[in-house]
Amino acid sequence: MAKADMDWKNIGFTYRQTEQRYVSDYKNGAWDNGRLTTDANVVLNECAGVLQYAQTVFEGLKAYTTEDGHIVTFRPDLNAKRMVDSAKRLEMPPFPEEQFIEAIEKVVAANADFVPPYGSGATLYIRPYMFGTNPVIGVKPADEYQFRVFVTPVGPYFSGGAKPITIRVCDYDRAAPHGTGHIKAGLNYAMSLYAIVDAHKQGFDENMYLDSATRTKVEETGGANFIFITRENKLVTPKSDTILPSITRRSLVHVAQEYLGMEVEEREVLFDEVKDFAECGLCGTAAVISPVGKIVDHGEEICFPSGMEKMGPVTKKLYDTLTGIQMGHIKAPDGWIKVIQ
Ligand code: PLP
Numbered sequence: 262m263a264k265a266d267m268d269w270k271n272i273g274f275t276y277r278q279t280e281q282r283y284v285s286d287y288k289n290g291a292w293d294n295g296r297l298t299t300d301a302n303v304v305l306n307e308c309a310g311v312l313q314y315a316q317t318v319f320e321g322l323k324a325y326t327t328e329d330g331h332i333v334t335f336r337p338d339l340n341a342k343r344m345v346d347s348a349k350r351l352e353m354p355p356f357p358e359e360q361f362i363e364a365i366e367k368v369v370a371a372n373a374d375f376v377p378p379y380g381s382g383a384t385l386y387i388r389p390y391m392f393g394t395n396p397v398i399g400v401k402p403a404d405e406y407q408f409r410v411f412v413t414p415v416g417p418y419f420s421g422g423a424k425p426i427t428i429r430v431c432d433y434d435r436a437a438p439h440g441t442g443h444i445k446a447g448l449n450y451a452m453s454l455y456a457i458v459d460a461h462k463q464g465f466d467e468n469m470y471l472d473s474a475t476r477t478k479v480e481e482t483g484g485a486n487f488i489f490i491t492r493e494n495k496l497v498t499p500k501s502d503t504i505l506p507s508i509t510r511r512s513l514v515h516v517a518q519e520y521l522g523m524e525v526e527e528r529e530v531l532f533d534e535v536k537d538f539a540e541c542g543l544c545g546t547a548a549v550i551s552p553v554g555k556i557v558d559h560g561e562e563i564c565f566p567s568g569m570e571k572m573g574p575v576t577k578k579l580y581d582t583l584t585g586i587q588m589g590h591i592k593a594p595d596g597w598i599k600v601i602q
């Protein structure tokens with residue numbers, strides 16, 4: 262087969278069906294060995310746990326074509342681990358970490374024609390997920406589950422690509438103390454839909470969520486963590502038990518310290534101090550690093566000195582180093598890059 266014929270530079274962040282996906286079923290207390298299938302549809306009983314009580318968790322990672330033509334994934338072991346944590350919190354049987362990585366390898370290899378070429382600006386988004394499949398009517402965990410992985414080629418998450426976006430401080434909360442904000446459960450995204458549709462209607466690209474207990478601290482957006490750069494070139498990133506532990510953010514902390522010699526602070530970030538930062542960005546697998554140019558808090562604007570035209574200089578260095586590692590022209594720390602055979 263040949264590379265899929267696509268306008269790679271303009272594919273956007275949308276679902277495009279590819280050839281093969283991975284499926285494994287959990288029955289009688291065990292996951293089976295899994296298999297690839299061309300069937301993109303899932304047929305479920307009307308009373309399946311996922312349909313009635315939203316028992317589903319997912320992950321997101323990407324495959325890249327490197328400069329020398331290999332297909333690689335970035336730190337899939339961390340996605341495997343995070344999915345175990347997510348599953349446990351929703352009383353689902355953890356999917357074995359090794360089998361998770363094997364599944365990723367199989368699906369990416371089977372859809373190699375859909376991995377965008379080096380330099381195209383597009384990547385292959387990988388979506389592992391699992392859900393309760395058997396009928397559940399009293400509120401309790403399902404007994405049977407399915408784990409699946411599909412892939413879809415994607416462009417930038419925000420349509421302007423690397424252009425700074427405008428976000429607003431959101432009046433709705435994303436996560437409660439001791440709730441599920443730290444796991445990747447579908448329910449966290451369902452409850453963010455009203456807020457994101459409203460944000461878009463009001464002309465904003467995203468929502469900045471504050472901590473729901475005090476509404477004084479910066480948490481995250483609906484799909485990415487925050488990074489800030491101080492006027493002294495320090496990286497500051499919010500620490501909270503109610504945000505998703507972003508793999509991109511954890512990687513950027515290492516890149517900042519070890520590759521760029523920057524000081525890093527992972528700590529509570531008060532909304533009140535945001536106006537003093539020099540740069541702001543959203544980081545995540547889908548977002549990579551999306552620069553934020555402006556934050557609007559009920560009519561009051563915080564405009565970062567980096568402006569609305571391009572990424573701030575320090576954010577750009579972080580972006581170039583991280584994507585350089587992912588695309589293979591900067592040496593990666595041991596274990597970060599997994600070559601797909
Ligand atoms: N926060 C939320 C709510 C997310 O959905 C994501 C996306 O996965 C992230 C942060 C970023 O996490 P990661 O860098 O692991 O993709």
Ligand code: COI
Pocket residue numbers: 320321322483484485545546547548
């Ligand atoms: C990701 O970055 O992988 C996510 O899951 C975010 C989602 C909002 C697309």
